[in-house]
Amino acid sequence: MKIAIAQIAPVWLDRAATLSKIITYVEDAAGNDADLVVFGETILPGYPFWLEGTGGARFNDPMQKDMFLHYATEAVCIEEGMLEPLCSRCRELKIAVVVGILERPLDRGGSSVYCSLVYIDKAGTIQNVHRKLQPTYEERLVWSPGDGHGLRTFPIEGFQLGGLNCWENWMPLPRAALYGQGETLHVAIWPGSVRNTEVLTRFLAREGRSYCISACGLMRVEDVPESTPYYREIIENLGEMPADGGSCLAAPDGSWLIEPIAGKEALVYAEIDPKEVLRERQNFDPSGHYSRPDVTQLTINRERQSVLKINN
Numbered sequence: 496m497k498i499a500i501a502q503i504a505p506v507w508l509d510r511a512a513t514l515s516k517i518i519t520y521v522e523d524a525a526g527n528d529a530d531l532v533v534f535g536e537t538i539l540p541g542y543p544f545w546l547e548g549t550g551g552a553r554f555n556d557p558m559q560k561d562m563f564l565h566y567a568t569e570a571v572c573i574e575e576g577m578l579e580p581l582c583s584r585c586r587e588l589k590i591a592v593v594v595g596i597l598e599r600p601l602d603r604g605g606s607s608v609y610c611s612l613v614y615i616d617k618a619g620t621i622q623n624v625h626r627k628l629q630p631t632y633e634e635r636l637v638w639s640p641g642d643g644h645g646l647r648t649f650p651i652e653g654f655q656l657g658g659l660n661c662w663e664n665w666m667p668l669p670r671a672a673l674y675g676q677g678e679t680l681h682v683a684i685w686p687g688s689v690r691n692t693e694v695l696t697r698f699l700a701r702e703g704r705s706y707c708i709s710a711c712g713l714m715r716v717e718d719v720p721e722s723t724p725y726y727r728e729i730i731e732n733l734g735e736m737p738a739d740g741g742s743c744l745a746a747p748d749g750s751w752l753i754e755p756i757a758g759k760e761a762l763v764y765a766e767i768d769p770k771e772v773l774r775e776r777q778n779f780d781p782s783g784h785y786s787r788p789d790v791t792q793l794t795i796n797r798e799r800q801s802v803l804k805i806n807n
Contacts, residue, residue, distance in 0.1 A: 496652035496769075499524035499532040500753070502687075502742040502761045504713040505541040508723060510569040510577070513540045517594065518584050523762055525588035530617070530652050532762075535684050535712030535742075536595035536661050537610050540569040542686040544714055546633045548732025549725070558725055563637060565724050570599035570608050573624065578613065586619025591651060593658055593710070595684045598626065602801060607639040612658050612684055614649060622649050627660040628669060642800040648676040653769040654706075658682035664695055670703070672795050674781045679705045679772045687711040687738025689755045701749035704775040706767050713760055714738035747775040 501520040506512035517534060524532035536542065545551070545562055553559060571577045578596075585592055591614070598611035610627035625645025630638040646669060648657040657673035657680070664670070664683045673681065681699055685691060692709040700707035714737050716730050723729060736758065744753040744765050752765050779785050 496530045496654060497528055497764060497766050498708065498744070499527070499529035499762060499764050500708060500710050500742045500744065501532055501534050502711055502713055502740050502756055502759075502763075503534065503538065504715065504718045504760060505538050507541040507544075507714070507718050507720060508565060508569050509720060510540040510571065513538065514580060518581055520762055521581070521584055521590060521592060522588065525590040527764060529590060529764060531591045531593070531656075533682055533684065533708050533710035534592070534594040535710050536612075536686045537597045538712050539571060539594060539596045541597075542712065542714065542738065543634065543637050544733060544737050545725070545729045546636055548734075549728055551633055551636045558728070559636075561724050566597070566637060567599055567606070567608050570597040572599050572601065572605070573613075573621065574601045578615070578621065582615055582619040582621065584619075585615050585617065589617045591615060591617050593656075593682050593684065595660065598624065602799065603639070604802075608637065609641055610634070610638045610660050611641070612645065612660050612682075614656065614658065616649070616651070623647055625658065625660070628663055628666070631662045642798065643672075643796045644799040646672045646795055646797065648673055648678045651680070654680040654767075654772075656680045656682065658684065661685050661691075664699060668793060670699070671781070671793050674703055675793065677782070678703060679769060680767070681705050681707045683707060683709045685709060685711045685741065687713050687740050689739055689741035689757050692741035692743050693755045696743050696755075697745045697749045697751070700745035700747055703781060704747045704779055705772055706747060707745045709741065709743050709755075711740045711742045712738050713740045713758075747772050
């Protein structure tokens with residue numbers, strides 16, 4: 496299978512413009528015969544980079560309320576068809592996509608937002624929406640915690656595809672949940688940090704005896720549109736490059752196929768072979784011959800969380 500990793504900067508907090516940019520990269524990847532193209536965490540419409548430098552934890556602060564309003568307004572409501580332009584291009588071009596979105600779902604009232612990993616198959620069908628189980632540190636000021644509904648794997652071109660958002664990849668049990676479903680191609684999506692991907696990508700590949708893609712975003716101070724609310728306050732506290740990329744790919748033996756790419760937008764390609772997974776599992780298979788289900792087992796709650804239990 497030929498995979499593509501798209502390391503891009505969003506048109507920050509602009510859903511329509513960022514979606515157009517994503518579609519352009521999907522078209523380029525399809526034009527180079529890729530079967531799958533992967534984008535970073537909440538690339539649509541962007542990561543909440545304003546929080547750290549602008550007092551994101553101040554309670555009842557007007558700026559933080561205004562920024563949340565702007566952020567949530569530019570979020571993706573899947574139920575309203577906001578991903579349909581991307582799904583249509585996947586269908587037309589016969590290419591699959593994994594993309595990180597800021598989701599504002601109607602099934603949780605339509606006001607809270609979630610960091611979600613979306614898998615769209617070659618038929619243009621949204622197969623999975625995995626909401627990040629545990630937002631990290633300042634992310635908890637804007638993102639809501641997700642659930643286990645999206646802890647699933649899917650067949651694609653001889654592989655079994657699974658994925659997690661950012662620091663979820665440090666969580667042993669969600670990883671084990673995907674291993675137990677036969678995952679052979681792991682996708683880790685990130686806002687952009689070489690210091691994370693250079694350490695964890697090879698480990699995930701080696702532990703799972705799977706291919707591991709780390710797809711990252713990029714964010715530079717010049718990527719903040721002047722139309723952004725509180726533009727001046729944000730750019731003065733943002734730093735030159737709050738997200739430096741780090742997209743990469745490791746083989747099932749933990750070796751680099753694509754080393755971390757830093758500081759620039761890129762669309763990179765690699766050919767991967769499911770036979771290499773089987774070769775490496777000769778001596779270690781985390782859910783097969785090197786597991787002990789008679790001693791330890793994992794329970795997954797896949798129920799989509801809701802405040803309602805409706806009995807008809």
